[in-house]
Amino acid sequence: MEIKSPQFKKNAKAALADEQLQKALSHVRSKFIEKRATAVRELDCFNELRDNAVAIKKHTIKHLDLYLERFEEKVLEQGGQVHWAATARDARGQVLDICRKIAAKTVTKGKSMISEEIGLNEFLEVNDVTPIETDLGEYIIQLRGEHPSHIIAPAVHLNMDQIREDFREHHTELPEDRSLEEPISLLQEARGILREKFLGADVGITGANFLIAETGTSVIVTNEGNGDLTQTLPRIHIVLASIEKVVPTLEDTSQILRVLARSATGQEMSVYTTLSSGPKRGDDPDGPDEFHVVLLDNGRSSMLGTEFEDMLRCIRCGACMNHCPVYHAVGGHAYGWVYPGPMGSVLSPSLAGIENTGHLPNASTFCGRCESVCPMRIPLPKMMRHWREREFELHLSPASQRRNLKLWAWFAKRPKYYRLFSRLSHLALKMLAGKSGRISFLPLAGGWTRFRDMPGPEPKTFMQAWQDRSTRDQPQ
Amino acid sequence: MSSRGEILDRIRSAVGGVATDKMRKANVERRLKRHPVGILPWTYKNNDQVITQFTVKAKKADSTVERCKSADVSKAIVRFLKKHNLPAACRIGADRKLKNLLKGQEAVLEITHGPNDGSQLTGVSCALGAAAETGTLFLVSGKDNPTTLNFLSENHIVVIHKKDILKHQEDLWVRLRRKYGAGKLPRTVNLITGPSRSADIEQTLILGAHGPQRLHIIVVMN
């Protein structure tokens, strides 16, 4: 997927003016937050579970190489295959090779963010393999030629009338006068069309929420059942998973499952949690003949041992974006790459490079809500700050911002001049504010004052006030 | 170097290198062998409470639940089908327990056997167990209860004996290890909590997405 993060400001502006989008985003604000809050309230040990989930992931990351090796060993033992992919390109190639071996024409797909990350659909298409997204939200955006705007609710940026129009435009084989008034009729139409695709597909590709080292198992967590049809009906099942998805045992999986659905959709448990271990066995009447796992690194191992290591705990629940005022205002597409919201602002620079995604760590009000709801207690604001620092060190921030900061640093190191300068600017601001006490135009900050007034300065500079106070507070 | 070597090397150099491997290996072996149980929510005073919790949670996830005696299972199935205006027919796998429960009912209920190819409206399965904490059923793949019955049936009926309803997911992992051996699982284990659904259109919940529209659970009490 092409990276459009450098245009974040432009994207955000367009998003704010987009009425359809703003209407759709109101569902994120109202529904997700309330549902999570209720689910969390109803489980008295939610915070203890969070702590334990964090501990499990920390332990796993410390032993990541060993758990991955064990996972591989177990998959091979039960007749599956493991493909290690250092880069997105490796992973795409491996998937295509598997498809080519059986001359696959169509591939059904369960929801997978890794597939988005490696740009799999576009790649398969140019190589004459047709990918068909089967998650309802993914199916809708595939019809529209779009990408997901949310990691668990890919079509959350759309309203029903838009979807209705898409279905009328694309499903031309159906009678024109059919009613599509209710959401259920849209769902049933998609279900009918996708049933055929499921039964006719050669290969099924799913993501993975977990890989269990103990048993060589991949786990998907879904609500629709499309992931299960995707992996049960075709001859080949390919799992796309990144290396940090591994957990040690079944018990560890249960611990994290207890915080996952509650944080994501507010359900106590998603409808389907499916554990898959290898291909069809001797007495299986159904299931795939081949089971492949593509293990993707794509920059993750380079996060180990850095200030971004904690991000590898992320379980992709989406809670951080559901609670983010910036996401609420601009939606997911403005972020310009696969992963939106606070988790994206931290992860995207790690995976796609800070030089391509520099604006993202600034897409934050630092209100801290993301960290407070993150089930894996990932310090997202702190990591965004780290990225800002890196961005500055690498001379990637805008020239004007750098110049001003440098100027400030010069003064800050010279207290005498600093005091003089701040007193002078204080005076200047006072003059600008006049009697109203508000400043409606500030030189060099026109962008800021165009839409708001800046309050006039306090009667004294901070330094003066501090000095007065220190003298006053002197013990008598 | 292969991707495999490259990735593992990078991880190793970041997390501690070779010198400490012995200790790290021992840590991993210990965890895999002992599979420590973490935090378990809810406490139960007796078995009745476990069944009650299961029922409450399953209903909360939009399953329907009824309790009956083993002799009445087929009657319960027929009643369910009638209530929803469905033909008195169902598909089952080779599960012997289930076959016994439905024996001698051919006059009122047409039973066919095997996986579902999408043409069967109603599938009946027998669950390996259930976790009361969230009303979740555990089904395993194989000829006894083919996986396609769980997903291609419009209506899915699951029969479970009350003694197989356990408190937590962790209790089921113990049971699976006992049955299939340590470190081994059947090809697919399906944890199912309610009928399929989607909220992808304006966050409005609709039941019956790609999987079953109805999930009916029959708890056998004797």
Ligand code: SF4
């Ligand atoms: S960063 Fe935390 S809240 Fe955000 S998706 Fe990841 S686990 Fe969920």
